[in-house]
Amino acid sequence: MWKSLLVIAVSALVARLELPELRRRRDKSAAVYVGLLVVGTAAGITAVQQMELPGPLHALAFLFKPLHEWLGQIVG
Amino acid sequence: MGEPERISTRQLAVLLLFVTIGDMLLVLPPHVAELVKQDAWIAHLLGVAAGLGIAWLLLKFALALGSEGLVERNRRTLGTWAGGAVSAVYMLYFLLNSSLMMRETSDFLTTVLFPETPLRAIHGLAALAFVVGIRYGLQSIARAGELFLPVFGILYAILLLLLLPQVQPGKLQPMLAADAVSMLEGIYISAIYPFCELCVFIMVIPLVVRRKHMKRDYLLAVAVGGLSSFAVMLMSILVLGGVMTAHYLYPAYILAGKINVGHFIERLESLIAVNLILLTFMKTVLFGYGFAMVLAQMFRLDDYRPLAFPTGMLVFGLAYFMWPNVVEYNDGLFRYWGDLDVLVGILLPLALLGLYKWRSPAKGGKASEGKRSTAPRRAEELPGNDGS
Numbered sequence: 182m183w184k185s186l187l188v189i190a191v192s193a194l195v196a197r198l199e200l201p202e203l204r205r206r207r208d209k210s211a212a213v214y215v216g217l218l219v220v221g222t223a224a225g226i227t228a229v230q231q232m233e234l235p236g237p238l239h240a241l242a243f244l245f246k247p248l249h250e251w252l253g254q255i256v257g
Numbered sequence: 258m259g260e261p262e263r264i265s266t267r268q269l270a271v272l273l274l275f276v277t278i279g280d281m282l283l284v285l286p287p288h289v290a291e292l293v294k295q296d297a298w299i300a301h302l303l304g305v306a307a308g309l310g311i312a313w314l315l316l317k318f319a320l321a322l323g324s325e326g327l328v329e330r331n332r333r334t335l336g337t338w339a340g341g342a343v344s345a346v347y348m349l350y351f352l353l354n355s356s357l358m359m360r361e362t363s364d365f366l367t368t369v370l371f372p373e374t375p376l377r378a379i380h381g382l383a384a385l386a387f388v389v390g391i392r393y394g395l396q397s398i399a400r401a402g403e404l405f406l407p408v409f410g411i412l413y414a415i416l417l418l419l420l421l422p423q424v425q426p427g428k429l430q431p432m433l434a435a436d437a438v439s440m441l442e443g444i445y446i447s448a449i450y451p452f453c454e455l456c457v458f459i460m461v462i463p464l465v466v467r468r469k470h471m472k473r474d475y476l477l478a479v480a481v482g483g484l485s486s487f488a489v490m491l492m493s494i495l496v497l498g499g500v501m502t503a504h505y506l507y508p509a510y511i512l513a514g515k516i517n518v519g520h521f522i523e524r525l526e527s528l529i530a531v532n533l534i535l536l537t538f539m540k541t542v543l544f545g546y547g548f549a550m551v552l553a554q555m556f557r558l559d560d561y562r563p564l565a566f567p568t569g570m571l572v573f574g575l576a577y578f579m580w581p582n583v584v585e586y587n588d589g590l591f592r593y594w595g596d597l598d599v600l601v602g603i604l605l606p607l608a609l610l611g612l613y614k615w616r617s618p619a620k621g622g623k624a625s626e627g628k629r630s631t632a633p634r635r636a637e638e639l640p641g642n643d644g645s
Contacts (some may be wrong), residue, residue: 195566203563209556210563217552217567224574228377236579237353238590245596256438 184229192222266468268399269461270478271406275539276458277482280361281451282509283533286490286502288591293435293443295428295499298491300440304447305483311452311602312479316472318606319462321613326463328554331609334616343605344555350601351457351547352568356575357594358541359383362534363576364583369510370530380576383541388569390542391549394562395464398542405535412532413485415525419516420492428498449595451483453602454540457547506583509533545572 196218203210227234264272289304290297322330327347331340363379371379390398435443465471493508496515502508513529516522546561549568553561580586 192570199563199566206559208558210558210560213552213556213558214563214567217564217571221567221570221574224578225570226574228380228574228577231377232578233581234578236581236590237575238357238580238586238593241597242590242593245593248596249592 185226188222188225188229192218192225262394262396262464263466264396264399264461264464265466266471266474268403269458269465269471270474271402272399272461272539272543273455273458273475273478274406274482274485275402275409275536276455276543277451277479278486278536279451279454279540280358280533280537281486282489282536283361283365283507284587284591285447285450285486286493286508287505287587289443289447289490290494290499290502290508292439292446293499294503295430295494296433296435296440297443297499297502298429298487298494299433300435300443301447301487301490303444305480305487307444307448308452308483309476309480311448312455313476314606314610315452315455315458315602316462316475318610319459321610322459322463324463326554327459328551330613334612341555343609344551346605347456347459347601348548348551348555350597351460351544351551352571352575353597354454354457355387355541355544355548356572356579358537358544359387359572359576360579360586362537362541364586365507365510365533366530368583369507370527376577380573383538383576384569384573386538387542387545387572388565391545391565391568392562395461395546398539398546402539405539409532409535412528416513416516416529416532417488417492419518419522419525420496420512422518423515424492424495425498426495428495446595449598449602451486452479453598455479456602456606457544459606460547460550461543506587541572545569 196215200211200214203214285301286297289300293300325333328340328344331343334340335343359380360376362383363376366379367374367376390401468474489509489512493502493512496512497505497508501511505511510526510529510533513526514524516525545568549561549564552558552564558564580590
């Protein structure tokens with residue numbers, strides 16, 4: 182538990198330092214920053230909690246597996 | 258973009274060298290050697306030759322994009338959605354590759370040097386350096402590369418020179434014993450993995466100060482990088498033999514352990530480990546830069562540098578749940594990564610280059626003409642995206 186809180190605290194601290202400057206800009210910097218930070222913090226929490234999730238490469242394997250099987254049949 | 262960053266051709270060459278070699282000293286020798294055993298060096302050499310073709314294609318693609326860069330050009334040519342989809346593919350690829358590099362480094366470190374250290378601790382430290390690298394921007398990354406180059410060169414030369422006494426030419430026999438299919442697969446692996454990943458340079462080349470010799474320098478740097486990883490491959494066949502190269506997880510590291518000059522200079526593994534970390538770190542940062550750059554361009558931000566910290570956080574998390582353990586990566590997921598490499602390194606650049614060629618003659622009399630032709634083009638691009 183305290184590990185997740187630590188990740189959130191670090192994110193919040195850095196956002197506190199960096200966001201005010203970004204919010205003064207006229208582009209969407211602040212929105213993109215916050216969005217990315219939320220996703221990043223979620224990813225960071227899964228990492229520090231050592232959750233067992235199917236990784237992004239498993240999705241890749243799922244996508245490309247039929248291709249490999251098909252190629253394997255051709256080559257033999 | 259605020260004040261445009263610029264890097265010199267020399268810095269480009271240095272970065273190219275780092276990316277081409279990158280993690281290939283770690284992952285390539287066992288995979289190629291597993292297929293063709295002692296012929297791995299032949300496969301690798303032919304792979305470098307084929308890889309130069311891929312590198313040339315990517316350079317042509319990057320130059321065709323002009324100063325607009327990937328995202329703007331695709332938005333203009335393909336429209337918001339199809340162009341955005343292409344940019345998103347590259348963005349995800351850069352992000353995944355960045356996390357992959359970080360995970361490969363930490364897998365390597367926890368396997369051979371720090372067996373007791375949790376992955377997350379190494380990721381945390383790596384992510385810290387990563388954030389600082391992106392925060393300071395491409396120029397500083399390139400300068401760091403220039404600074405690291407002599408360190409890399411010296412350590413690399415030490416590895417190769419001190420191994421010369423251990424060389425056993427007999428290990429190359431029997432030559433050309435592998436069957437054609439495995440040979441082709443070996444060539445494919447050693448061409449795809451190092452050279453398709455050069456696609457990160459389509460985000461870098463628009464920022465390079467144009468010189469007459471840029472093309473030549475680019476190809477030269479890629480060739481030197483490819484040959485450097487070839488030399489390590491050849492060395493590991495000559496010293497360890499084909500079977501043992503395939504057997505070890507990290508032959509380059511084992512190779513360093515074989516160094517023994519009169520029982521006086523020995524156990525140089527950590528020196529070589531430093532070198533490998535350096536190489537992969539440069540690659541991690543450069544891909545992280547690619548990710549932040551594409552993201553910033555997609556949302557039309559002034560600057561990508563403020564995104565450094567969230568990117569670092571994301572890579573820190575992704576690197577952990579990339580795969581449960583190193584065995585699963587090496588035995589299963591590694592080959593699927595190659596498919597993605599082919600998609601972003603060969604198929605998409607080819608398709609997009611064709612589209613630009615097709616599009617450009619219509620430039621003279623655009624207006625209504627241009628508007629009419631966007632709809633079918635979108636329809637054509639999207640199936641190419643997921644179908645390949």
